[in-house]
Amino acid sequence: MRLFQLTVLLAMFFMFIGCCAPSINMIFVKGGTFKSCYKEKDKPDPxxxxxxxxxxxxxxxxxxQWNTVMEKNPSQFRGDSLPVEGVSxxxxxxxxxxxxxxxxxxxxxxITEFATDSNNYKQDLQVKYTVSCNWDRNGYRLPTEAEWEYASLGGRKSKGFKYSGSDDLNEVGWHIRNSGDKLLTNYNHAACFHQDSIKIYNNSTKAVGSKKSNELGIYDMSGNVYEYCWDIKDYVYVNYQVEPGDHMFGREITVPIRIALGGSxxxxxxESTIADRMLIAPYAGPNSNGLRVARSKKCFF
Structure with a gap:
């Protein structure tokens, strides 16, 4: 009887958790070997x-989803199905x-709050947190840069597209030329300040999943919002550990600049090509940046 009661209580507990937590649809990515698209001047080939x-x-x-968890919405463009943006x-x-x-x-x-870390200063601004990651835990995290790029390429199903899922960005992503009232075929990237397009063409984020997916069935890995990765600013493969049969882990986060990928x-x-990266301070929260979550397979159940 006690065992039955305990089982019922546990079932009710997990039902309660499930009803409160937002639904996050996850895609399984089968591991494999790939060569990074990213190259930097004066750096060796990846x-x-x-x-x-x-x-x-x-x-x-x-x-x-963000509002359910954080109980506030920092986004400039409002809508439940729009990607959250304005987050650091x-x-x-x-x-x-x-x-x-x-x-x-x-x-x-x-996460250590209000820690004093000399590497976490930028322009006399003290960063509020220091962060390290336990890779053996079963919860949600940001993808590593290598994981993100591999998934964006389509993993083992990759067809080698320039963007995530196509060589035509308009098929798979929202960017400055197509996210407003009209398609800007003659947009002058060098002459126009991006934020001016909000006023002129009403550019904004769009509902997630409203374009074509990539080879793995993942949406918006090119365009809509830049997506944060775990990694620090560094050449993608310098200062990483690579062990046989293992994937790459970045160093602990103690430097000012982080990486976001995918364009917006x-x-x-x-900026929406798989090869492009944004470098950004960890406390900055522009309206071009959001996130996508990941979990380790060995911890997923």
Whole structure:
């Protein structure tokens, strides 16, 4: 009888967790070996990287999902199905931990608030947090840059597209030329200040999943919003550890600049290629940036 009562209580507990936590649709990504698209001047050619199996969000995190977890919405463009934007790298890490907690999972990130770290200063501004990651925990986290790029390329199903899912960005992504009232065929990237397009053409984010997916069934990995990754600013393969049969892990986060990938509604087509990266301070939260979550396969159940 006691065992039955305990079973019922546990079932009710997990039902309660499930009803409170937002639904996050995850796509399984079978591991494999790939060569990065990213190159930097005066750096060696990238090496082959072996990626372990993992899971990644089918869609960018929406405002409805963010608001359920964080109980506030920083986005400039409002709509439950729109990707959340205006979030910083730090707030994205906090979201992952809170989402894990809501689902009864282990939190991946160890976040020390108000820590004094000489490497976390930029323009005399003290960063509020230091963050490290426990890769063996089963909760949500940001994808590594290598995981993100591998998934964006289509994993083992990759057809080698320039953008995630197509060589035609208009098929798969929202960018400065197509996210407004009219398609800008003669947009002058060099002459126009991006934010001016909001006033002139009403450019904005769009509902997640409203374009074609890539080879793995993942949406919006090119355009809509830039997506934060775990990694620090560094050449993608320098200062990484690569072990046989293992995938790459970045160093602990103690430097000012982080990486975001994929381009956005506010940027031109060049920034939406798989090879392009944005470098950004972890406390900055522009309206071009959002997130997509990941989980380790060995921890997923």
């Amino acid at each position: 090496v082959d990287i072996e990626i372990k199996d993992f899971y990644i969000g089918k869609y960018e995190v929406t405002q409805a 790298w730090f707030s994205a890490a906090i979201f992952c931990n809170k989402l894990s907690e809501m689902e009864g999972l282990e939190q991946c990130y160890n 509604w506010l940027y031109d087509m060049l």
